[in-house]
Amino acid sequence: SAVISQKPSRDICQRGTSLTIQCQVDSQVTMMFWYRQQPGQSLTLIATANQGSEATYESGFVIDKFPISRPNLTFSTLTVSNMSPEDSSIYLCSVLGGSGANVLTFGAGSRLTVL
Amino acid sequence: GIQVEQSPPDLILQEGANSTLRCNFSDSVNNLQWFHQNPWGQLINLFYIPSGTKQNGRLSATTVATERYSLLYISSSQTTDSGVYFCAVEGDAGTYKYIFGTGTRLKVLA
Structure with missing residues (x-):
């Protein structure tokens, strides 16, 4: 199954700053997604990262706040812009195609704390 | 959109006990997975099970798609089973956008 590496694993950020999270996969994958998990909550899909084109955002998420890049089939970045304490969450990269074609596999996540 | 509810929300067990976690979804689905999120936050895929029954060691899962x-x-x-268990279903057929359930937080006591 695909192995996903995320950086940073955790960070503490100041209000008003931006942070970029990187997601590297050890094999080419067609579909890549970014999720957010707020403290004590379930996971919410932010967007689908599309290779070579603009990401597809879910309701409640916008490109200005969460710009996403995906230059190739193994790499993507998510930026959390102009952060506020409400952005304190775990951000998770996931890909389709773990031990099966329709299986979703996750990276270890990036835990952000905004002060 | 599709709603995914899990029960119970919290569960405390003594080591050695058995348990059943439930996932209800509001519409028909083509894809369904169960995940375990360990205390360090890592999500581990347990089962891909859109229908039928599967077993893996001490864990098994059954999906009755028609119901x-x-x-x-x-x-x-x-004790290593402690953590949060999520089921996730594909929201719109063919998009592979998984919608996560509300989760069951399990604590197993030694």
């Missing part, structure tokens, strides 16, 4: 529910069975629980 819109799935069950996860944990037998002879161990």
Whole structure:
């Protein structure tokens, strides 16, 4: 199954700053997604990262706040812009195609704390 | 959109006990997975099970797609089973956008 590496694993950020999270996969994958998990909550899909084109955002998420890049089939970045304490969450990269074609596999996540 | 509810929300077990976790979804689905999120936050895929029954060691899962529910069975629980269990279903057919359930937080006591 695909192995996903995320950086940073955790960070503490100041209000008003931006942070970029990187997601590297050890094999080419067609579909890549970014999720957010707020403290004590379930996971919410932010967007689908599309290779070579603009990401597809879910309701409640916008490109200005969460710009996403995906230059190739193994790499993507998510930026959390102009952060506020409400952005304190775990951000998770996931890909389709773990031990099966329709299986979703996750990276270890990036835990952000905004002060 | 599709709604995914899990029960119970919290569960405390003594080591060695068995448990059943339930996932109800509001519409028909083509894809369903069960995940375990360990105390360090890592999500581990347990089962891909859009229908039928699967077993893996002490864990097994059953999905009855026509009745819109799935069950996860944990037998002879161990402290390492502690964490949060999520089911996730594909929201719109063919998009592979998984919608996560509300989760069941399990604590197994030694």
